[in-house]
Amino acid sequence: MLMQEIILKKRNGQVLATEEINFFVSGYTSGAIPDYQASALLMAIWFSQMDERETADLTRAITDSGEIIDLSAIEGVKIDKHSTGGVADTTTLITAPLVAACGGQVAKISGRGLGHTGGTVDKLESIPGLNMALTMNDFVRVVSDCGVAIVSQSPNLVPADKRLYALRDVTGTVDNVALISSSIMSKKLASGADAIVLDVKYGSGAFMQSLEEARKLAAMMAAIGERAGKPTTVLITDMNQPLGRAVGNALEVEEAIRVLRGETGGDLLTVALALAAEMLVAARLAEDLNEAEARLQAALDAGGGLRRLQCMIELLGGDPRIGDDPSLLPRAAETVPIRAAATGYVSCIDTAGIGHAAQLLGAGRATKDDAIDPAVGLKMQVRLGDSVEEGEELGRLFINRRENFERAADMVRECVAVADQPPPMSPLIHDRIRSGGG
Amino acid sequence: MLMQEIILKKRNGQVLATEEINFFVSGYTSGAIPDYQASALLMAIWFSQMDERETADLTRAITDSGEIIDLSAIEGVKIDKHSTGGVADTTTLITAPLVAACGGQVAKISGRGLGHTGGTVDKLESIPGLNMALTMNDFVRVVSDCGVAIVSQSPNLVPADKRLYALRDVTGTVDNVALISSSIMSKKLASGADAIVLDVKYGSGAFMQSLEEARKLAAMMAAIGERAGKPTTVLITDMNQPLGRAVGNALEVEEAIRVLRGETGGDLLTVALALAAEMLVAARLAEDLNEAEARLQAALDAGGGLRRLQCMIELLGGDPRIGDDPSLLPRAAETVPIRAAATGYVSCIDTAGIGHAAQLLGAGRATKDDAIDPAVGLKMQVRLGDSVEEGEELGRLFINRRENFERAADMVRECVAVADQPPPMSPLIHDRIRSGGG
Numbered sequence: 001m002l003m004q005e006i007i008l009k010k011r012n013g014q015v016l017a018t019e020e021i022n023f024f025v026s027g028y029t030s031g032a033i034p035d036y037q038a039s040a041l042l043m044a045i046w047f048s049q050m051d052e053r054e055t056a057d058l059t060r061a062i063t064d065s066g067e068i069i070d071l072s073a074i075e076g077v078k079i080d081k082h083s084t085g086g087v088a089d090t091t092t093l094i095t096a097p098l099v100a101a102c103g104g105q106v107a108k109i110s111g112r113g114l115g116h117t118g119g120t121v122d123k124l125e126s127i128p129g130l131n132m133a134l135t136m137n138d139f140v141r142v143v144s145d146c147g148v149a150i151v152s153q154s155p156n157l158v159p160a161d162k163r164l165y166a167l168r169d170v171t172g173t174v175d176n177v178a179l180i181s182s183s184i185m186s187k188k189l190a191s192g193a194d195a196i197v198l199d200v201k202y203g204s205g206a207f208m209q210s211l212e213e214a215r216k217l218a219a220m221m222a223a224i225g226e227r228a229g230k231p232t233t234v235l236i237t238d239m240n241q242p243l244g245r246a247v248g249n250a251l252e253v254e255e256a257i258r259v260l261r262g263e264t265g266g267d268l269l270t271v272a273l274a275l276a277a278e279m280l281v282a283a284r285l286a287e288d289l290n291e292a293e294a295r296l297q298a299a300l301d302a303g304g305g306l307r308r309l310q311c312m313i314e315l316l317g318g319d320p321r322i323g324d325d326p327s328l329l330p331r332a333a334e335t336v337p338i339r340a341a342a343t344g345y346v347s348c349i350d351t352a353g354i355g356h357a358a359q360l361l362g363a364g365r366a367t368k369d370d371a372i373d374p375a376v377g378l379k380m381q382v383r384l385g386d387s388v389e390e391g392e393e394l395g396r397l398f399i400n401r402r403e404n405f406e407r408a409a410d411m412v413r414e415c416v417a418v419a420d421q422p423p424p425m426s427p428l429i430h431d432r433i434r435s436g437g438g
Numbered sequence: 439m440l441m442q443e444i445i446l447k448k449r450n451g452q453v454l455a456t457e458e459i460n461f462f463v464s465g466y467t468s469g470a471i472p473d474y475q476a477s478a479l480l481m482a483i484w485f486s487q488m489d490e491r492e493t494a495d496l497t498r499a500i501t502d503s504g505e506i507i508d509l510s511a512i513e514g515v516k517i518d519k520h521s522t523g524g525v526a527d528t529t530t531l532i533t534a535p536l537v538a539a540c541g542g543q544v545a546k547i548s549g550r551g552l553g554h555t556g557g558t559v560d561k562l563e564s565i566p567g568l569n570m571a572l573t574m575n576d577f578v579r580v581v582s583d584c585g586v587a588i589v590s591q592s593p594n595l596v597p598a599d600k601r602l603y604a605l606r607d608v609t610g611t612v613d614n615v616a617l618i619s620s621s622i623m624s625k626k627l628a629s630g631a632d633a634i635v636l637d638v639k640y641g642s643g644a645f646m647q648s649l650e651e652a653r654k655l656a657a658m659m660a661a662i663g664e665r666a667g668k669p670t671t672v673l674i675t676d677m678n679q680p681l682g683r684a685v686g687n688a689l690e691v692e693e694a695i696r697v698l699r700g701e702t703g704g705d706l707l708t709v710a711l712a713l714a715a716e717m718l719v720a721a722r723l724a725e726d727l728n729e730a731e732a733r734l735q736a737a738l739d740a741g742g743g744l745r746r747l748q749c750m751i752e753l754l755g756g757d758p759r760i761g762d763d764p765s766l767l768p769r770a771a772e773t774v775p776i777r778a779a780a781t782g783y784v785s786c787i788d789t790a791g792i793g794h795a796a797q798l799l800g801a802g803r804a805t806k807d808d809a810i811d812p813a814v815g816l817k818m819q820v821r822l823g824d825s826v827e828e829g830e831e832l833g834r835l836f837i838n839r840r841e842n843f844e845r846a847a848d849m850v851r852e853c854v855a856v857a858d859q860p861p862p863m864s865p866l867i868h869d870r871i872r873s874g875g876g
Binding site for chain 2: 003011036
């Protein structure tokens with residue numbers, strides 16, 4: 001088999017055979033196929049697309065490039081949850097413990113944040129003492145003891161995805177349904193869960209800027225799950241404004257704790273509960289979504305979710321007292337208000353821009369080697385449709401250095417458009433797609 | 439400027455700015471831009487195309503990546519001639535000396551053959567003693583003395599093209615009008631001629647398989663010549679059968695000599711004269727094509743072309759007596775007839791396949807490091823529309839080793855389709871395109 005012939009075939013719009021996809025992924029992982037042929041194929045895939053069978057084969061080949069975690073020592077249906085990435089999206093830290101409190105086994109491998117979206121690993125690592133680099137034995141033990149474990153990705157998992165992702169990032173081939181689906185789903189398949197619930201974000205703060213593209217991605221991932229024998233449910237949720245109010249690692253952990261304590265709610269809780277309900281149904285711990293929602297609400301009211309989160313934090317070496325007193329989390333030295341420049345209604349929010357402003361303060365990374373400051377970030381006071389007066393506080397920066405803070409405040413102000421009329425409101429949950437068409 | 443943003447821009451169908459194209463070519467030549475980004479851009483260009491201005495900029499950037507030859511020491515209009523590559527296409531060895539015999543100054547830098555088409559360098563190097571690696575001073579001296587010099591490409595000429603061509607070859611990005619045009623025209627612009635005549639081959643033995651694609655390529659190259667201030671004429675000529683009868687290096691030199699001696703003619707002479715007439719008009723040595731053709735015929739009849747070729751061979755260190763006695767060229771040890779398997783008319787010839795059969799015998803290279811045997815190859819006896827009887831000789835192999843010869847004979851037989859009816863005949867010269875619309 002010749003790599004240039006595989007490139008030509010895809011370039012000419014043909015469907016690649018399973019063996020050709022395997023040849024590419026294994027050759028690229030071993031180093032036998034050079035980067036320049038891989039990037040040419042990726043660009044050909046970007047233009048010619050891959051169908052469902054090809055994408056499922058690509059996913060399987062990437063999955064098989066490394067270790068596959070064996071969770072069979074854990075009783076019951078193990079469930080994984082993943083978001084395509086948003087701003088102020090702390091659903092994992094709410095959803096996973098609530099599902100555990102209802103008897104679920106949540107085994108989740110998380111990544112770090114890059115660009116304008118945060119990563120669960122960075123958020124949890126803002127908790128003093130917490131270490132997410134667990135051995136697989138410890139991972140299984142934490143799931144068994146707490147019903148929930150979130151750990152950072154092992155270097156042995158999906159090595160082909162790591163190489164391909166780095167290459168896509170610098171060759172203009174990130175935004176393609178087949179390539180995104182296979183990257184996400186290979187990690188899910190390698191992490192050993194029995195059922196998968198995915199949150200595909202759509203809107204100004206998401207990688208998917210159109211609902212149509214989000215639907216294609218959702219359908220493709222559900223189909224891959226189906227072909228791999230892993231029931232997969234995908235919710236398409238709105239990311240046209242920050243989901244919660246906090247953007248920044250310790251700030252987001254604090255917001256999640258306050259949700260689990262019943263002190264706050266809003267869209268963040270709504271989406272977290274919707275995802276959790278899908279997880280309970282997928283794990284066959286509830287008959288339907290109504291039953292699931294009732295059980296989740298009861299667990300929330302009884303503080304069961306908070307206790308599961310504290311259990312996990314303690315077993316990961318972190319200080320569980322932050323669940324009772326979030327002020328034990330790292331705190332920024334100073335806060336700075338961001339004030340509205342005009343009077344009217346919040347008509348549009350450039351959500352990615354809000355993420356970039358937090359990144360500029362040190363809350364996120366521009367490149368994967370950047371250090372982050374767990375304490376810094378921002379909190380938004382306003383949501384789409386809110387009426388604001390000139391000079392009113394739109395939000396507040398949390399800073400440790402005065403460097404860049406004025407630019408970040410300006411960025412946030414420019415991201416929040418104020419108009420004479422409130423915008424039409426879009427639904428929070430746009431669609432639900434289940435593998436097998438369920 | 440960021441290379442990934444240039445890739446994204448082209449991928450999204452936008453037009454690249456001159457500075458972006460310069461940034462790419464100079465960065466790729468210096469090694470600052472890696473192969474994997476270059477191949478992603480090449481694939482994006484393959485899909486999104488480049489317009490005339492972009493292609494002219496790409497050509498200029500590639501030209502400027504290395505040495506540009508200064509031919510100003512030679513009096514008059516210096517003319518270059520180039521073919522996109524065909525089978526049994528020895529026009530250069532006929533056209534160039536005939537133009538010189540009519541007062542032209544032909545300064546041509548040639549390449550080696552790769553794949554199923556031959557290269558003029560390989561053909562001339564079959565002449566005992568001949569060396570084509572000249573210094574530029576010697577190149578100028580040979581043109582001044584003989585009116586014609588054909589030398590091999592200096593390593594300092596268009597280094598960006600060499601790197602890009604090697605990359606295109608293994609990444610499925612060879613067959614694109616912008617990339618082919620810029621590769622050909624950058625070499626022509628760097629070689630310092632004042633006017634350019636191009637022969638774009640179309641048909642079963644050419645890289646351009648459709649007349650529409652050939653027309654696009656011709657128009658693009660004429661436009662690039664126009665923008666660079668070099669009058670450029672392009673003929674689109676037929677390559678649906680081998681142009682001459684000989685395929686193989688010494689065999690083709692012998693055929694060219696026999697044409698210049700007036701012993702044979704046919705389509706090879708017709709196309710050679712048509713190209714030569716365009717060169718004379720481009721060099722303003724004839725008012726129009728009629729005058730040019732008359733002068734060329736007179737030069738042919740008087741043996742002027744042969745003398746110019748012998749002059750050049752001698753100054754390149756070769757044995758000029760081959761012009762009087764072609765049997766001094768390397769000769770194959772054995773010849774083998776290829777016989778028709780059926781009775782009927784030659785209805786179709788897979789001309790690339792004929793080239794591959796000669797390559798298999800050792801006349802051409804599969805990879806650029808392969809050695810070639812100057813003596814081997816084949817001669818075709820039949821042309822499209824000829825009637826043949828079963829068992830009649832279709833052609834003859836010229837071999838030095840018995841290895842592969844039966845496979846080569848089978849290949850040739852399979853390339854020649856015999857049917858009950860003769861095929862419709864297509865014209866030998868399909869079109870003429872001149873820069874400036876002339």
